[in-house]
Amino acid sequence: MTGADGVPGAGRPGYRTRTWAGTWAGAAAGPLLAAGSVYGWAHWCFTGGSAPSAGVALAGGGTLIALLCAVYWTAVAGTRGFFGAVALALALLATVAAADRAAGRSEVALCVVRAVDSTVQESFGEGGPEPRTVHRHTLDCPGGYPAELKDDRRAAAVGGEVRVAYDPRRRVAPEAEGRTSPWGPVLSAALLLAVAAAIAASRRAPGARDA
Known part of the structure; x- marks a missing residue:
C-alpha cells in the first residue's frame, strides 16, 4: 500500500x-x-x-x-x-x-597516611557541576607501593591507617578498599x-x- x-x-x-x-x-x-x-x-x-x-x-x-x-x-x-x-x-x-x-584490584595493603593534600577543582560555566575536592593521601605501605591514594573523601587522618586495594601490575589506580564501584x-x-x-x-x- x-x-x-x-x-x-x-x-x-x-x-x-x-x-x-x-x-x-x-x-x-x-x-x-x-x-x-x-x-x-x-x-x-x-x-x-x-x-x-x-x-x-x-x-x-x-x-x-x-x-x-x-x-x-x-x-x-x-x-x-x-x-x-x-x-x-x-x-x-x-x-x-x-x-x-x-x-x-586483587591485593590489599594496610597503609599509614603520612600527609593529606586537599585540592578544590572548580567547575566552569553556569549550571556546571559543583566544585569537587580531591584528597591526595601520601602513604607508607609495606613494600613501598602504593605510594599515594586519591579520593573524593579523606580515607583517614594523618597518622591513621587505611586499607588500600591495588593491582600488583599497576595498570589501574589504587582505591580505598570497599569504595570502588562502577555505577556512578x-x-x-x-x-x-x-x-x-x-x-x-x-x-x-x-x-x-x-x-
Whole structure:
C-alpha cells in the first residue's frame, strides 16, 4: 500500500510508530557501538594478560574516542552534530572510568597516611557541576607501593591507617578498599549516550521531505 506522499506503507496504521522506532533504534546504535568499542579497549588495557603499555593504551584510547566522535559529527552534521559529539566524547570518557572502576584490584595493603593534600577543582560555566575536592593521601605501605591514594573523601587522618586495594601490575589506580564501584560512571555514560542518541534522532523528523 502506498500513501499519499508516495512512500510504500505510509497509509497503514502503525506506520508512523514503526518509523519512529526505526529512527530511534538507528540513532542509538552508533553511540552504543562506540561505547562498547571503547569499553572493550579499556577493559583489555586494564585487565588483559597481554595488555599494551600505559602509553600505547592512552594513545590508542584517545585516537579511538576521537575517531568515533568524528564519525558521529560527520553523520549528524551541523551544530547538532557538534554538541552531540561533545556528549558522546564525555560518555566515552565515563565509559573508560567505568572500566577502570570495574577492573580487579586483587591485593590489599594496610597503609599509614603520612600527609593529606586537599585540592578544590572548580567547575566552569553556569549550571556546571559543583566544585569537587580531591584528597591526595601520601602513604607508607609495606613494600613501598602504593605510594599515594586519591579520593573524593579523606580515607583517614594523618597518622591513621587505611586499607588500600591495588593491582600488583599497576595498570589501574589504587582505591580505598570497599569504595570502588562502577555505577556512578555507568549512570553518567548512560545519560550522555541517551543525549547523543536523541540529538542524532532529531536531525530529521520521520517521514519528513526536503523542501
